[in-house]
Amino acid sequence: MQIQVNGEQREVPEGTTVRALVEQFNMKPEKVAIELNRRLVKSDRYDAPLKEGDQIEIVTFVGGGS
Secondary structure (H helix, E strand, O other): OEEEEOOEEEEOOOOOEHHHHHHHOOOOHHHEEEEEOOEEOOHHHOOOEOOOOOEEEEEEOOOOOO
Protein backbone atom coordinates (compact mmCIF):
# COMPACT_ATOMS: atom_id res chain seq x y z
CA MET A 1 0.00 0.00 0.00
CA GLN A 2 1.09 3.59 -0.56
CA ILE A 3 1.69 6.01 2.31
CA GLN A 4 3.63 9.25 2.59
CA VAL A 5 6.57 9.46 5.01
CA ASN A 6 8.14 12.85 5.64
CA GLY A 7 6.79 14.09 2.31
CA GLU A 8 7.92 11.10 0.21
CA GLN A 9 5.71 8.34 -1.22
CA ARG A 10 6.60 4.93 0.14
CA GLU A 11 5.29 1.43 -0.51
CA VAL A 12 4.75 -0.62 2.66
CA PRO A 13 3.09 -4.00 3.25
CA GLU A 14 -0.56 -4.14 4.36
CA GLY A 15 -0.77 -4.22 8.15
CA THR A 16 2.41 -2.20 8.75
CA THR A 17 2.19 -0.42 12.10
CA VAL A 18 3.60 2.95 13.13
CA ARG A 19 6.12 1.10 15.34
CA ALA A 20 7.26 -1.17 12.47
CA LEU A 21 7.61 1.80 10.12
CA VAL A 22 9.79 3.74 12.57
CA GLU A 23 11.94 0.65 13.18
CA GLN A 24 12.51 0.34 9.39
CA PHE A 25 14.43 3.63 9.67
CA ASN A 26 16.57 2.17 12.49
CA MET A 27 14.99 4.55 14.99
CA LYS A 28 13.48 3.77 18.37
CA PRO A 29 9.81 4.77 18.61
CA GLU A 30 10.43 6.09 22.13
CA LYS A 31 13.01 8.57 20.78
CA VAL A 32 10.91 10.27 18.09
CA ALA A 33 7.73 12.32 17.74
CA ILE A 34 5.27 10.91 15.22
CA GLU A 35 2.46 12.69 13.46
CA LEU A 36 -0.20 10.69 11.60
CA ASN A 37 -2.41 12.67 9.24
CA ARG A 38 -1.38 15.91 10.99
CA ARG A 39 -2.19 14.62 14.48
CA LEU A 40 0.36 13.69 17.14
CA VAL A 41 0.35 9.94 17.82
CA LYS A 42 0.57 8.81 21.44
CA SER A 43 2.81 5.83 22.12
CA ASP A 44 -0.14 3.60 23.04
CA ARG A 45 -1.30 3.86 19.39
CA TYR A 46 2.04 2.81 17.81
CA ASP A 47 0.78 -0.74 17.20
CA ALA A 48 -2.27 0.35 15.17
CA PRO A 49 -2.00 -0.59 11.48
CA LEU A 50 -1.52 2.15 8.92
CA LYS A 51 -4.01 2.70 6.10
CA GLU A 52 -3.62 3.43 2.39
CA GLY A 53 -2.85 7.12 1.87
CA ASP A 54 -1.80 7.86 5.46
CA GLN A 55 0.66 10.72 5.90
CA ILE A 56 3.36 10.18 8.51
CA GLU A 57 5.89 12.69 9.81
CA ILE A 58 8.73 11.35 11.95
CA VAL A 59 10.72 13.93 13.89
CA THR A 60 13.83 13.09 15.88
CA PHE A 61 14.84 14.95 19.03
CA VAL A 62 18.10 16.87 18.76
CA GLY A 63 19.94 18.17 21.80
CA GLY A 64 22.18 21.14 21.77
CA GLY A 65 22.59 24.69 22.81
CA SER A 66 25.36 26.88 24.03
